[in-house]
Amino acid sequence: MDPEPPVLRPTDLIRTAADVIMSGRYRRLPVVGADGRYEGMFGVNCLLGMVLPRAIMMEEGENLAHIPRDTLSDLHRRFQQFEDQPITVCNMEEAVIVHPDTPLIQTLFTLYKCRANLPVVDPDSGRLEGLISYWDVGAAILAAEV
Amino acid sequence: MVTHSAEAAQVVLGLDATWFAGTLFVLTYLLIMLERINRAIIALLAAGLMILGGVLTQEAAIRGIDFNTIGLLTGMMIIIAITKESGIFQYLAIWSAKKVKADPWGVLVMLVMVTAVLSALLDNVTTVLLIAPVTLLITEQLRVSAYPYLFAEIFASNIGGTATLIGDPPNIMIGSAVGLSFNDFLFNLGPVVALILPVTLIPIYLIWGRGLKTTNENRQRVMDIPEAEAITDKRLLWQSLLVLALVVTGFVLAHQIDKQPATIAMSGAALLLLLHNLPHNITEQAHKVHKTYGEVEWITIFFFIGLFIVVYGVESTGLLEALAHQVLDLTGGDPTVTAISIIWVSAIASAIVDNIPFVATMIPLIESMGPALGGTDQLIPLWWSLALGSCLGGNGSLIGASANLIVAGFAERAGQPIRFLPFMLMAFPLMLLSIVVASLYVYLRYL
Numbered sequence: 313m314d315p316e317p318p319v320l321r322p323t324d325l326i327r328t329a330a331d332v333i334m335s336g337r338y339r340r341l342p343v344v345g346a347d348g349r350y351e352g353m354f355g356v357n358c359l360l361g362m363v364l365p366r367a368i369m370m371e372e373g374e375n376l377a378h379i380p381r382d383t384l385s386d387l388h389r390r391f392q393q394f395e396d397q398p399i400t401v402c403n404m405e406e407a408v409i410v411h412p413d414t415p416l417i418q419t420l421f422t423l424y425k426c427r428a429n430l431p432v433v434d435p436d437s438g439r440l441e442g443l444i445s446y447w448d449v450g451a452a453i454l455a456a457e458v
Numbered sequence: 459m460v461t462h463s464a465e466a467a468q469v470v471l472g473l474d475a476t477w478f479a480g481t482l483f484v485l486t487y488l489l490i491m492l493e494r495i496n497r498a499i500i501a502l503l504a505a506g507l508m509i510l511g512g513v514l515t516q517e518a519a520i521r522g523i524d525f526n527t528i529g530l531l532t533g534m535m536i537i538i539a540i541t542k543e544s545g546i547f548q549y550l551a552i553w554s555a556k557k558v559k560a561d562p563w564g565v566l567v568m569l570v571m572v573t574a575v576l577s578a579l580l581d582n583v584t585t586v587l588l589i590a591p592v593t594l595l596i597t598e599q600l601r602v603s604a605y606p607y608l609f610a611e612i613f614a615s616n617i618g619g620t621a622t623l624i625g626d627p628p629n630i631m632i633g634s635a636v637g638l639s640f641n642d643f644l645f646n647l648g649p650v651v652a653l654i655l656p657v658t659l660i661p662i663y664l665i666w667g668r669g670l671k672t673t674n675e676n677r678q679r680v681m682d683i684p685e686a687e688a689i690t691d692k693r694l695l696w697q698s699l700l701v702l703a704l705v706v707t708g709f710v711l712a713h714q715i716d717k718q719p720a721t722i723a724m725s726g727a728a729l730l731l732l733l734h735n736l737p738h739n740i741t742e743q744a745h746k747v748h749k750t751y752g753e754v755e756w757i758t759i760f761f762f763i764g765l766f767i768v769v770y771g772v773e774s775t776g777l778l779e780a781l782a783h784q785v786l787d788l789t790g791g792d793p794t795v796t797a798i799s800i801i802w803v804s805a806i807a808s809a810i811v812d813n814i815p816f817v818a819t820m821i822p823l824i825e826s827m828g829p830a831l832g833g834t835d836q837l838i839p840l841w842w843s844l845a846l847g848s849c850l851g852g853n854g855s856l857i858g859a860s861a862n863l864i865v866a867g868f869a870e871r872a873g874q875p876i877r878f879l880p881f882m883l884m885a886f887p888l889m890l891l892s893i894v895v896a897s898l899y900v901y902l903r904y905l
Contacts, residue, residue, distance in 0.1 A: 365594070365595060365598055366594045366598065366871065366872040366873070367591040367592065367593075367594035367595035367598065368591070368595075369871070370590065370591045370594065370868055370871065370872075371587060371591075372542070372587045372588055372591055373591030373594075373595075375543075375545055375548065375688075375690060376548060376591055376592065376595055376688070378687060379552075379595065379683060379684065379687055379688060380595065380599075380683075381679075381682065381683075
């Protein structure tokens, strides 16, 4: 577990979040309030959802996904419409979380099912304690004595 | 007060059946309006209490369920759940926009017409679910605000649905209860709907239409949209169109072939399920059938079932008949006053509350007026009044109809929210305008 993962604040702008995510190649990052309380995850999927045509993001709209002929410039222009807004305009993913005392196998199984890094949240205070990634798990397993 | 004594068991604690049923009915209504609990839960709970409380026996409760309505709703839901996979509705929307060379106002008018026609044949919610994304696609290409288009489509879905037996649940309920056919609705309500739609567009044009401008380059972007690519399954398209044609023909000829709408709709659904699944192995069929049935709005279906039982329970105590006499006292027993009153009360009520429980209550109430007004034939204007008022009234506010809320949700996610009060400030007067037209029509044609 990484006890000091990079985090985002709810007041961070989309532009800022995009810079952090793109530079670190993160799939998603935890969003933490000023008091350290975990508020959700914001990731590259949110960014991608913002630049895609609204129509295909709607219910029954996915059948239209093959129709728009938007260019990369169109997508960038769409991004510019959002980049100065806080990240809270995007529905932050309601990620599955684990607690510091969640058993090892349950944690690994959760990681297996959700296919993304796992936030570790203290159940009492709601504070983010860290982030568990596949790389942490892999390294720990391979380092364990047999 | 006439009671259906055969329907009652024995009310708990020796309570008065009318008091018990009436109180339960009012509570049901209030809870539905509050929207804190899912309405299907409320309706089923209330229905259960009607039986457990002794107002109805189980057999009587089942008799109170209008299975023709249930079957018609379910059958059409299945047909549409399959048909929409073909992409035909999206094709129609794009095709219609290109027909007017992507002129912004022309596109609005065409999308309104497509929405209205589809709403006459499908349920309004499905119509807007299918048309709204295409609308957003087109308006984004045109670089115009989607708000006027979505606003107009809300109106179009409720107006269009008024025209036919199957266009709106109140019409299904009225048609089923009274024995009015698909043709009856089309010939009686079609003309006034065809009039109300353009009348409604006039204020919309005056408010927004003149400001809808775009560049030729943006219009070309819409013209470049390949509408044929919206059709994702040609085989399914033809199967669906065939079944839809058979079903609509069945509705038109229902009287001649002596078959109820539910039979026609469910038969069509079964045929389309067969055609759609036959090429697949049994495992894949199970998956596809499961998916199709998953698209049926079971919440709506069970809401109807519960509601029918609740209203039947109230009716069985004679309370609605007593209310009908009160209404006739207020209107002096005058058919004209009664009809016009029904259209206006229905419209305003439907703008505020769910029109389904309102219509479910009004049906037995109007039926009870028959003897006092000179027989069931004299009730015809009242039925059309109820249909017009309850369907068109849904335009009065965002909560007036489910389709309105669906479109508002789309608009919110598209970054152009339709807020309750601004919508109502514009929509309520427009709705009243449509009711004025409808009232004149009912008066001139039937009274």
